[in-house]
Amino acid sequence: MLELRGASYRYAGYAKDVLHDVTFTLADGEIVGLVGANESGKSTICLVASGLAPASIGGALTGTLTVDGEPMAGRATHELASRVVVGFQNPTTQLSGVAATVFEEVALGPMNLGLPVAETLARTREALATLRIEHLAERAPMKLSGGQGQLVAIASLLAMRPRHIVLDEPTAQLDPEGTRLVGEALRVLAATGTALLVAEHKTDLLDGLCDRVLVVDGGRIVAEGPAATVLADERLLDWGVEPPARVRLDRALRARGFEPSAALS
Amino acid sequence: MAGVLRRLARISFLLTLPVGISVVLVSVFTRAGTTVLLTVGPFDATAEGVNFAGQILVRLIAISLAIGLFGLTTDPRSFVFDLERRGLSPRFAFVAAATLEAVPAMVVRAGVIQSAQRARGLDTEGSIAARLRGVMPLVGPVILSSLTEVEERTLALEVRAFGRPGERHLLWFSPDSSGQRAIRWAMVLAFLALVATRATGTFPALP
């Protein structure tokens, strides 16, 4: 379980806080969606939730990050890495660039943890199997398509056996097929008990995927609750978030006096 | 190794050429000597100068051949990870490997940036002057996006426990044979012998 309490954060060298009093919890096996306009603080929340802010990028954080009951303040990045990992939107920058095959790429994390060879091999195989990309094992990572690259990046995170995964717009650069693959992979992960926080613009994707959704606006959490409820909130567009197609259609029909459940079933 | 000779010749030539030309010109014309071959303005080309230039040129070629051979025959990854196996810190090993891989990535990125600017009317097919002017709108985005990418990549690596102190158990190994080991030792001995003969003067002075 990951808990962020009263987090306010300011990037190094900046005068103003970008996050204000952010509080939320990620329970094991939960998929929580994070939506908001660009520059609302989505990415910052991802960095803070993973501990990289301030552990890696500096800056000033007030409030607490607690992972599985232990406070993360002052921990080194590699200590954080075994508990919570974060993925970004660009598949290429997440690949190390020094692995000749996907297998080596995914094995990099466990190797860095200093694990014995047998353990590294086991975790790598497991990660590839969980995401169903064993068939990519011998491929060159830098030559994969965007969707495949992103899956390899997620597998590389998985090989660390993290209990918590934060993903910042994992499907931003992917086509619909790549998006679908990533969505499926996330479902599989949650089913194994991993807690997931996924920041995305694609509310249609989050609609079928998330248990809960958080809305961030101006660095604050302005809405939080079950996915269906939050994604149907009338204020979504005011917060710069496009509601899912299902919700829009529903609303358009109601405006015309129709009972949408009957029309859409 | 064999398939590499032609590329090697090209690379050595390219490496040597710029320096070589200026060195030769300077040596030939300004080296103090008595046997004048020809005169260009206030400068005399002397036989001694030519001799000296010849010596320098051969050394330059030897150096560039060595560098070229190394670059062309060494797989950057196995080289770097082998170093790590012999005690180089993993962080340094990674940086070295990544640096060697960085150039092709940058070339691709530069290509995309150039396309984008050409689509805005940047003329890259014109005169030399036009092409030089055309470099400016390319430099900024190439550097900036490279830096941003480095930033993101660094974070991604930290997430994978890259900064963790202590050794790691590598999956990689470079195949080594007794034949290769023998050649390596032979080369070291030959080098030592050469240095020794040079120092003690038992060899006639070779250029």
Place this chain on the structure above:
Amino acid sequence: MIEIRGLVHVFPEGTRALDGVDLTIGDGERIAIIGQNGSGKSTLVRHFNGLLRPTEGRVLLDGGDTANTKVARLAARIGLAFQDPDRQIFAGRVRREVEFGPRNLGLRGQALERAVDEALAAVGLADQANANPYDLGYSRRKLLALASILAMRTPVVVLDEPTTGQDARGVRRVQAIVESLHEAGRTVIAVSHDMRFVAETFARVIVMRTGTVVLDGSPAEVFAESNWEALASTYVEPPLPARVGARLGLGAIPTESGLVEAIAARR
């Protein structure tokens, strides 16, 4: 008018990205090109302004073969906005960035200023003219990149994934821009994965798969049920209203407003 005849493009490493494309694009059309990654969409549009040259076949612009015209000159007639703004932005000030394109085309003085002002206004960055592009967030940098192309006032504007990474406001802004370009009589061509954006904003949809055009028609025609299998083969899912409409027996109506009207009419 752009005419593509028998266009084949094979990349140096052997990939046959375009395998015989025949297409005619009339002035003032609004066209979306869709299809899976690798289907040839981006390769195709880069032939319009000469960034890529045909391996076989011809690209004709207003009747003239583009083969012997430099990219810099074609840029005066075909503007192409790239997907990643950071692969293009180089100036320290928004205004200077937008000036680059029109300046290359020979605009100076008042004409240049007007072109820049209009472009900035169209994307909503008029008040940021002196800002550093990197002080703007990703959404607005993408709009800035678009403004740089708009300022060139080309009769044809090509947009490569204009809504990727954009938030709700950004997407709506892009839609508004496409509409105003259309009203001004300019031709707009967009490569996109966003089916809602495609169905609502464009009058013609071209579907590509493995280097060829497999479907070409209005959104209603392309997203009709009879084509769903072809669409699936290039990983395109019809927009939600089309799927709902089909399920209700009203036919695959691709826009929300269209579907609502059809449901109302049936009552």
